[in-house]
Amino acid sequence: xxxxxxxxxxxxxxxxxxxxxxxxxxxxxxxxxxxxxxxxxxxxxxxxxxxxxxxxxxxxxxxxxxxxxxxxxxxxxxxxxxxxxxxxxxxxxxxxxxxxxxxxxxxxxxxxxxxxxxxxxxxxxxxxxxxxxxxxxxxxxxxxxxxxxxxxxxxxxxxxxxxxxxxxxxxxxxxxxxxxxxxxxxxxx
Amino acid sequence: xxxxxxxxxxxxxxxxxxxxxxxxxxxxxxxxxxxxxxxxxxxxxxxxxxxxxxxxxxxxxxxxxxxxxxxxxxxxxxxxxxxxxxxxxxxxxxxxxxxxxxxxxxxxxxxxxxxxxxxxxxxxxxxxxxxxxxxxxxxxxxxxxxxxxxxxxxxxxxxxxxxxxxxxxxxxxxxxxxxxxxxxxxxxx
Amino acid sequence: xxxxxxxxxxxxxxxxxxxxxxxxxxxxxxxxxxxxxxxxxxxxxxxxxxxxxxxxxxxxxxxxxxxxxxxxxxxxxxxxxxxxxxxxxxxxxxxxxxxxxxxxxxxxxxxxxxxxxxxxxxxxxxxxxxxxxxxxxxxxxxxxxxxxxxxxxxxxxxxxxxxxxxxxxxxxxxxxxxxxxxxxxxxxx
Numbered sequence: 001x002x003x004x005x006x007x008x009x010x011x012x013x014x015x016x017x018x019x020x021x022x023x024x025x026x027x028x029x030x031x032x033x034x035x036x037x038x039x040x041x042x043x044x045x046x047x048x049x050x051x052x053x054x055x056x057x058x059x060x061x062x063x064x065x066x067x068x069x070x071x072x073x074x075x076x077x078x079x080x081x082x083x084x085x086x087x088x089x090x091x092x093x094x095x096x097x098x099x100x101x102x103x104x105x106x107x108x109x110x111x112x113x114x115x116x117x118x119x120x121x122x123x124x125x126x127x128x129x130x131x132x133x134x135x136x137x138x139x140x141x142x143x144x145x146x147x148x149x150x151x152x153x154x155x156x157x158x159x160x161x162x163x164x165x166x167x168x169x170x171x172x173x174x175x176x177x178x179x180x181x182x183x184x185x186x187x188x189x
Numbered sequence: 190x191x192x193x194x195x196x197x198x199x200x201x202x203x204x205x206x207x208x209x210x211x212x213x214x215x216x217x218x219x220x221x222x223x224x225x226x227x228x229x230x231x232x233x234x235x236x237x238x239x240x241x242x243x244x245x246x247x248x249x250x251x252x253x254x255x256x257x258x259x260x261x262x263x264x265x266x267x268x269x270x271x272x273x274x275x276x277x278x279x280x281x282x283x284x285x286x287x288x289x290x291x292x293x294x295x296x297x298x299x300x301x302x303x304x305x306x307x308x309x310x311x312x313x314x315x316x317x318x319x320x321x322x323x324x325x326x327x328x329x330x331x332x333x334x335x336x337x338x339x340x341x342x343x344x345x346x347x348x349x350x351x352x353x354x355x356x357x358x359x360x361x362x363x364x365x366x367x368x369x370x371x372x373x374x375x376x377x378x
Numbered sequence: 379x380x381x382x383x384x385x386x387x388x389x390x391x392x393x394x395x396x397x398x399x400x401x402x403x404x405x406x407x408x409x410x411x412x413x414x415x416x417x418x419x420x421x422x423x424x425x426x427x428x429x430x431x432x433x434x435x436x437x438x439x440x441x442x443x444x445x446x447x448x449x450x451x452x453x454x455x456x457x458x459x460x461x462x463x464x465x466x467x468x469x470x471x472x473x474x475x476x477x478x479x480x481x482x483x484x485x486x487x488x489x490x491x492x493x494x495x496x497x498x499x500x501x502x503x504x505x506x507x508x509x510x511x512x513x514x515x516x517x518x519x520x521x522x523x524x525x526x527x528x529x530x531x532x533x534x535x536x537x538x539x540x541x542x543x544x545x546x547x548x549x550x551x552x553x554x555x556x557x558x559x560x561x562x563x564x565x566x567x
Binding site: 001002003004005006008023029030034088106108110114139159171172 | 225228247266267268269273286287288289292293319320322325326337338340342343344345346356358359360368369370
């Protein structure tokens with residue numbers, strides 16, 4: 001068996017918007033979100049909402065953020081999106097209130113079935129629970145759910161679910177401790 | 190013993206082109222490949238060939254790709270180079286047909302001899318076999334050969350060779366499974 | 379217990395300069411350091427010094443370097459800062475002479491107390507000893523001291539101190555060997 005990318009066909013994938021909207025977003029993303037030109041958050045919140053994102057109150061967006069498709073993005077209240085964060089959301093990414101995605105972090109929804117000779121595209125949503133923290137330059141893979149108040153430490157790569165209140169580290173990341181004292185009710189939101 | 194970068198001398202290194210060609214490429218790379226301005230692949234293929242790269246049919250180049258020296262680049266047919274891929278080819282990088290280098294991945298050919306007080310530059314080629322996949326944000330080091338149909342999973346760092354059909358993960362990456370059923374002839378190309 | 383970013387308050391943090399200076403640096407950093415427009419080092423050295431950095435002789439700065447606050451930066455002589463290096467210095471970063479920070483590396487001084495419901499900011503300085511090498515795409519966390527002549531290999535993440543002459547690899551990075559023969563005096567500078 002071998003891979004034949006010439007036979008690749010992603011006609012089953014639906015981005016959710018037409019080519020004109022995608023082209024307009026490509027420009028808006030580059031000029032307003034990805035650049036250094038807009039140092040404040042509110043014009044970015046307005047723009048994301050205009051393109052279909054659900055963005056809560058008090059959301060902070062630093063410079064050089066890269067969002068693939070805003071119509072696949074839901075962000076709660078008081079969320080921070082750090083400098084250079086890459087939200088590669090071919091599928092839905094849902095970020096709960098009070099979550100923090102630190103600088104240089106990466107959320108990846110697209111995968112390929114590497115045991116399919118046509119290398120079929122396989123997109124899966126990501127859910128980041130309320131109060132979770134993805135630290136600097138960490139990466140989260142397709143289909144991952146991070147529980148409420150979970151933590152992924154700097155530079156770590158998370159390819160499977162993180163339980164509520166767990167602190168994860170490494171590549172692939174594993175749980176190294178808990179965040180809050182475990183006797184208390186810590187995962188309700 | 191200690192390092193003395195003031196005595197560093199890379200006069201033995203030959204980039205392969207004169208200063209004018211390198212300066213022109215510096216601008217072309219920044220404006221056409223690394224920017225968001227050119228969303229289609231064909232002008233990038235034309236430009237890479239103009240500067241000496243060997244680029245096959247159907248090669249896809251997403252935005253924000255960074256190529257150091259195109260005259261050290263050979264790409265087969267139906268290869269995908271994802272968004273933000275960094276091809277840091279001080280030495281030759283050869284990418285076989287049907288290979289996929291996903292978004293944010295990094296190919297590194299330059300090393301330093303850290304046991305040399307002058308920190309001598311040591312460049313080594315990279316060879317990516319046909320059908321191989323380097324997943325998102327993974328990194329491949331100098332002198333590495335990835336066999337046909339091998340896979341390096343997201344965020345992994347590969348500093349030694351990958352055998353054909355092997356699936357590698359971690360930092361440093363090690364083989365965690367095989368890609369295709371191993372009883373079949375899978376590594377011929 | 380749970381996180382409440384709406385109650386976050388970083389009033390205790392002092393960046394060290396007023397809003398006008400920070401805004402001017404934001405533009406200067408984007409146009410001169412982070413862009414591809416200035417391929418030589420000396421205008422960047424001049425600019426960094428103008429904004430309060432202490433920069434030695436013969437310091438090389440490649441394109442796309444990102445410096446948060448130059449007034450928190452001290453660089454010795456004959457230091458190399460590679461392409462795409464991110465110096466995220468909310469607190470002081472001190473880089474000794476003859477050190478090399480390779481392309482895509484990341485120095486991180488900001489942390490959050492994830493066991494504080496207000497997610498308090500916690501910044502800590504980084505010290506990179508003379509002759510140390512941080513290889514491509516490696517990351518160094520807040521409060522870390524890298525000893526003289528220590529090495530952090532490509533893609534590795536260092537979240538605790540590195541001893542002089544040690545060679546570190548992995549995520550989290552651990553010492554895998556020594557750099558110079560250990561019988562000699564190797565850590566004096």
